[in-house]
Amino acid sequence: MSKLLDPKNPSGPVKIKKMRVWVDRDLCIGAATCIAVAAKTFDLDSEAKAVILDSATEEEKETIIEAAKACPVAAVIIEDENGNRIFPK
């Protein structure tokens, strides 16, 4: 697996491009759709839960939001810098 953005918080929350992003590990079912959409941002750990990679900073903001929207269980949660929910609403 590639390097984590925050090794202490593998699934976030992390700051990426003025967004706060995290994966609800209880919801995540390891479907890997997020990885298919945003391969620089997400990977699966040994428990088949999505984690956030340090290369997430190279991903387009919109791509990360699309990945959150593509997750079948809405386990990727994104807020703006003011704590307003971007997705899921």
Ligand code: SF4
């Ligand atoms: S798409 Fe959702 S359920 Fe699938 S790995 Fe990503 S966060 Fe987990």
